[in-house]
Amino acid sequence: MAVLKVTFTKTKRDKLAQVLWILNWVSVVTGMILLSIGFFLKVEIQRRQELMSNREVYSVPNMLIAVGHIACAINFLGGKICYDCVDTTKFLRWKLLMLPYIICTFFFTFCLLAGAFMCYAMRHELEESLSIGLQDAMRFYKDTDTPGRCFLKRTVDLLQIQFQCCGNDGFRDWFHIQWISNRYLDMSRGEVTDRLRSNVEGKYLSDEVPFSCCNPSSPRPCIQHQVTNNSAHYNYDYQVEELNLWPKGCRQALLEYYTHIMQSIGLTVLLIWLFELSVLTGVRYLQTSMENVLRQGDPDSKSDGWLLENSFAETARYNFNIIKNLGKCYQVDDDPNIDFQTPTQPGSDNVPPKPILFAT
Template sequence: MAVLPIKFTKTKRDKLAQGLWVLNWISIITGIILFSLGIFWKVEINKRQDLMAERQLQSVPNMLIAVGLIACVINFLGGKICYDCVDTNKFLRWKLVMLPYIICTFFFTLSVLVGALMCYSMHGQLEEAITLGLRDAMHYYKDTDKPGRCFLKGTVDLLQIQFQCCGNEGYRDWFQIQWVSNRYLDMSQREVVDRLQSNVEGKYLMDGVPFSCCNVNSPQPCIQYQITNKSAHYNYDYQTEELNLWMRGCHQALLDYYTNIVHSIGLTVLIIWLFEDGCLSVLTGVRYLQTSLENGDPECKSDGWLLENSFVETAHSNFNIIKHLGKFNQINIACNGDPNIDKPPTAHYGPDNVPPKPLSTAS
């Protein structure tokens, strides 16, 4: 017994095809949106790729770009099929394509949902990539004269100014690394030499930060050296002067920035998926259109359905088909793998394996 059968007239069938054609063109727009979101996310990652370690962050934008392109192709094909279904002669060209189109569109809709879930699941990858990337960028901050690293100082300074942040987790991160190049240290000064010799690794460490950490809202000139020394500055207490430097770490600032972007993209993709899920009605309509055109005379009344048999019967028949295919493959493997099959049996004539002499006939 068919599942959800509906009787169609020629007029009703034509209106269904026209409505499906409009919905497919709307879905092409959603495909363009997915493609644009993937490009935008890819550009945002590449803008600050020097501040983030590679942790397969490109997988999500690449998937969105691919899904967007596939959406445009599938929905353009669907629109063409639905447009041609108004003409019975043109429908015959697409008769064998409609069922594979329905199956591919169903799995494509699932891939849109997977893309939305991937956007919400990459928070951990972002956090790790930003932590490691910022750590390396700060470590090479002083290498302004080394090829491949000379740009990192400007990149980190611009980051701290734009995002109003300082260090990785906070401004004290700069106390633990040497961020001033040795070429700018006056080795004739006893203080500089003592500071280098007092460190096990020979680093010039100090309680100071780059100028880009200075808070522009501070009522007094920025204090970026001897930050923890109260007596070095007049009317200054580093424990209460929070306006002197940016208190937030750049790790949190970048993570919040990219998390907001990826969650916005994920929400948009999820809304598109809900639209596509609503457009499962498109798949339903295409299925009715296919079965109604194939069942009976397309110029007269005909029945359309979702499944020709019940769900149980359809699942059972598909299972049997897969089962028979498996057995057929096993038979082929057995036949191709045994070299003795299809060979005549070897005759055994006796202990000496000599064939007997033919009996002589009487003349």
């Protein structure tokens, strides 16, 4: 029994072909939108790639770019096919190509759905990448004279100012790394040498943060040195006056920024998937109805169209048997009833006999 069978008249078939022709051209535009979204996301990630630890975060934008190219090609071809389906004679040129086209389009729509889910599932690996990348960037903050790292101080400072954040998880992260270069430390001061000697790795650690952690909304001048020393500042309690510095960590701030982008992109891709699925459904109805017209031999007659000619179970069983039989074609049967015999060839004693295979 056919699944979702619909009867079409000649007028309805022509209107369906015309509507699908228009929708396929709209789908070409949606393919360009996917391309634009993929490039936009890739550029946004590349802008802060030095703050990320791995390249796996590029999997989503690369997939969107690839799917966008495929969408433009498939829907351009689909528009040409639907335009020719108005004429039965022109449809004959596409008859053998219709089913492979529908199968390819089905897998394309599946990739779209997978891309939408990948946008929502990217948060975990993005969080891990940002956590490690920010930690390394803070560690190399002081290396302004080292080639390849001299730009990290500016990058981190701009990041903290733009996203109103401080450190990886908070401003206290700066207390556990040496972010001041030795060239700017006065080694003649006993306080500096004592700090260097008290650390096992010989690092200068202090309760200080870069200027970019300062909150301009604070009612008092920024306190970035001796942040945890209440006695060093008048009328100051660092546990209460956290408004002085940005309380949010940059990992959380960047994660929220990229999550908002990914959710918007995921919703857009999901809507495009629903649109492509509706176009694919229409093309399937057009294909089956036109094939039934050819069987009837009358181009003006009514014809039935369906999604599946048989039920889901029967279709799955039929396709499984096809795949199973294809596998058997490349196997040698080890039947004990099959004998190898050498036929006699009279008059050709010098010719080596050729084995033949036959069943007894």
